[in-house]
Amino acid sequence: MNAKTAARSDHRSRVAAEKRARMRRTLVESALFTFAEKGVDASVIEDVIAAAGVSRGTFYNYFSTNAELLVAANVELMSEIMTLIEARVHEAPTPAARLCLGLRLYLDVARRFPLFARFMTRAGPAGAGLGSVLHDYVPRHIAAAVKSGEFIRLPISVALDVVAGTMLMAVARIASREADDTYLAGALSAILRAQGLDERRVKVLVGAPLRPLALGPDTLCVRSQMLWEARTRDLSSATK
Amino acid sequence: MNAKTAARSDHRSRVAAEKRARMRRTLVESALFTFAEKGVDASVIEDVIAAAGVSRGTFYNYFSTNAELLVAANVELMSEIMTLIEARVHEAPTPAARLCLGLRLYLDVARRFPLFARFMTRAGPAGAGLGSVLHDYVPRHIAAAVKSGEFIRLPISVALDVVAGTMLMAVARIASREADDTYLAGALSAILRAQGLDERRVKVLVGAPLRPLALGPDTLCVRSQMLWEARTRDLSSATK
Amino acid sequence: MNAKTAARSDHRSRVAAEKRARMRRTLVESALFTFAEKGVDASVIEDVIAAAGVSRGTFYNYFSTNAELLVAANVELMSEIMTLIEARVHEAPTPAARLCLGLRLYLDVARRFPLFARFMTRAGPAGAGLGSVLHDYVPRHIAAAVKSGEFIRLPISVALDVVAGTMLMAVARIASREADDTYLAGALSAILRAQGLDERRVKVLVGAPLRPLALGPDTLCVRSQMLWEARTRDLSSATK
C-alpha cells in the first residue's frame, strides 16, 4: 500500500465518518420532534424515519432500540444546552445569582422553543434531561450558595427537589402556553425563597435584565424546532 | 301478585347492583396495583384481569379503555383519601396549619402505603390524583392563608406549582425509599417558606406531632396494598 | 286434585302459552328489523334484545342460536305473505295469470314495505324466503301453465331460475328505491316472455289493474315496518 492509497483511504473514511455523524444528527432531530409530538411511550420509529426520510434498516444502523434513541436525544439535547448555560453563569457574581441565572436561561429557552418545552414535559422527571442538570450543575451551585451564606442549609435532596419539582411544573406551564413573565418570576422567587435567600436579594436576582442564550442555527434545539414549524405549516396549508 | 313480583324484582336488581359494584371495586384495586407496578402507559388489561381473576370479557363490561380505567382508579383513590384528610384538617387552628396538616397526612399515607406512593409517582403530575387535590383543596387553603396574612400573595399558579412540584418529588422519594423524617420535614418547610411563611411558624407547624390518618380495612389504599403484599409474598416463596 | 284446581291450572297454562307466543312474536319482529338493517351475517342478538326490550337470557329461552332466529324470521314472514297471496291468486283465470298475479302482489308488498324488501335482499337467494316460494308455489303454477299451453316446456330448474333470479334483482332494485312502475312491468313481462308466453297475453296480464294485498295491523310485515319507522323517527329527531 503506497502513500496515495493510504491518503485516499483516509479521505474516504473521514468522509464516511462525517456522513455517519450527519445521519445520526438527523435522526436525533426527528426523534426530538416525534417524542415531543407523541410522548416518549408512543410508537415512534415509523414517524422518526418518515421525518428523517430514511429507511427502517438505516435507523437500526444507528440505534438498536427505541429507548436508546430516547436516551441519545435527551443526552445530546441537554449537554448542548447545559454547556451553553454553564458558559454564561459565570457572568453572575454570587453562587445564588449563578443558580438563578442558569434557571432563568433554561426557562427562557423553553419559552423560545416550544418543542423543547414539550419534549421536556413529555420526558418527565425521569427523563435524563432535568436529571443530569439536577445531579450535576445544580447541586454544586446550591452547595456554594450555602457556603457563602446566601442559602440556609437544607438536606441536599430537599434543596434539589424543590428546584426540580418547581422547574418541572414551570416547563409544563410553558409547554401549555400558560406561563407569562409574572408566573416565571414568581416561580423563580419561590424557589429561591424556599432556599432561605433574603427577600431583597430574591427581588434583585429575579428582576435583573436577562440576555437570552445564543443558540446557533445548527443546534438541536433550533433545528428540531424548525422541523416542527415546517410540519405545522404543511398541515395548516394542507387543510386550507 | 304485583307487590310480590315488584318486591322480587327489586331484590333482584339490588343484588345485581351490589354485585356489579363489588366487581368494579375489584377491578379498580387490581388496576391500582398494576399501574403501580408497570406504569400508567403500559398495557395493563392482561395483568389487571389476571390480578382480579376475571375474564377478558368481564373487564370490558366495566371499562372500555385503559385510560378510562386509569381515570377511575385515580378518582376513586383520591376521593377516598381526600375525604378523610379534609375531615382531619379542621383540627388545625390556622389556614397555613391546615394546609400543612393536609400535606403531612398525605405524605404519611404515601409512607405507610408504598403502593400508593408508587402509583402516584407513576401517574405523574397529569394524573388526576395530585391534580384534583391541587385544583380543589390546596388553592382554598392557600387563598385563606394569604388572607390571614400567613402567606405572601403569589400568583395562584406559582403557589400551586411549588406545592405540586415539591410534593411530586417527595412522593417519588418515598416510593424509592429515600425519604426519611428529616427529608420530609425539610420538604414541607421549603414549601411553606416558599409561600413566605414566617420561619418560626414553619418550625412549629412542621415539628408538631402527627396523628396518622385512620384508613379502614375496606379502603382502596389498604386493599390494594394487601394485594401487593400477597403478590410479593407469592413471588418470594415461589423463588425459594 | 279437584275440578277447580284443574281449571285454574288450565287457565294458567293457557295464559302462559299466550305469553310465550307473544314474546316469540316480539322477538321475530325485532329480528326482521335488525336483519334488514345490518344484514344476516351481522351480530344481531344485542340489537334484537334491545329492540324487543328483553334480557339476553330470555332470548335464549326462545331461540338457541342466531341461525335459528333467522330461519324463524324467514319462515314466519314468508308463510304469512304466501298464505295471503295464495288466497288471492284464484282470482286469476289461468295458470299464467295466477303466477303473474302472485309475483305482482309480492313485488307490491316489497314496494309498500321497504323493510320487507331490504330483508329479502339481505337474506339473498339462499334465504328461505324466496326459496320456499320458489320450491312450493311457483313450480305448481308453472307446471299448470305448461299443461294449459300458455308456457313452453322448459326444464323446471330453468323456469324457476329465471323467475327467482329476476325477482331477486327486482326486489333489490325496490330496496334501493330504483324501481318504478315501468321497471316492474318490464321485469314481469320479461319473466313471462322467457317462459314463452304469447306477447299479447304478456301485455294483458302485466297491464291489468292490481288490487293490493290486504295486510292486517298484526302481521309481521306491518309491525316490523312500524318498528323501523319509529326507530328512524327517533334518530332523526335525536339529531335535530
Next chain:
Amino acid sequence: MNAKTAARSDHRSRVAAEKRARMRRTLVESALFTFAEKGVDASVIEDVIAAAGVSRGTFYNYFSTNAELLVAANVELMSEIMTLIEARVHEAPTPAARLCLGLRLYLDVARRFPLFARFMTRAGPAGAGLGSVLHDYVPRHIAAAVKSGEFIRLPISVALDVVAGTMLMAVARIASREADDTYLAGALSAILRAQGLDERRVKVLVGAPLRPLALGPDTLCVRSQMLWEARTRDLSSATK
C-alpha cells in the same frame, strides 16, 4: 459513481416492486380460494395467510381490511376473465350472438373452474364480479342488439336484471353441480327469449358449437383452482 449508484438503485427498486407484485398475487389467489370456501362475510384473514403461507403482518402490508381484499380479488379476477372474453366475442356476427357467446364462455369457465363458480356465488349480486360485467360489457351488447332489431327495447335496468339474475342462479347451479348442458342451454335461451329474440335465432345461437376460453397457467382462475385441488387432495389423503 453516480451512474453506477443510480443503476444499482434502479435495479433494487425494480426487483423490490416485482417481489411486491408477486406477493400481492399470492394473497389474492389465497383470498379467492378462501372466500369461495367460507363466504365473503366470513373472517378470512387467518385462513388467507395460512393458505398463502405468510405472516399476519405481511397481510396488513398489502390490504388493510377484509373488504379491500374482497374488492381486489373480485376486480382482478373479473378483469382477467372479461378481457379474454371480450377478445373472443368478436368472432360472433351480430350483437345478440356476441352477447350470447360472452355468456356461454362465462358459464363455461364457471363449469371448468368450480372454485370460480363458488366464489361468484358467494360474492352474490353485490360482488363487483358480475357487477362490473353487467355495468360495462353487457349493456353495450344489449344496446347494439336493440339497435340491430334483434332485441326488443326494454328499460335497460330490466334487460340487465334478467341477464344478471338468471346468470347468478345459473352459476349457483353450476357451483352445486346441478347444471348439465340442457340446463345451461335452457337458461341462455330463456335470457334471449326474454329480450324478445326470435325463437329460431335463439336455437341457432344457443346450439352453436363452443370453443372454450383459453386460460393460461398463470391466470388467477387456474392458479386458485390448483390451490383448491391441492388442498382437497391433502384433506382426503389426510383422512385416509
Next chain:
DNA sequence: CATGAATGAGGGTTCATTCAT
C-alpha cells in the same frame, strides 16, 4: 451501508352463549 419486505409477539375488542340468582 442502505433498503424495505417480512415477521410475529403483543395487545386490543367483540359477542354468542352459559348459568347462578
Next chain:
DNA sequence: CATGAATGAACCCTCATTCAT
C-alpha cells in the same frame, strides 16, 4: 321463566426488529 353478569374463543391490528438483496 326472566335476568344480566361472566365467560372465553375468535377476531382484529400494530409495530419493533430482523435480514436478504
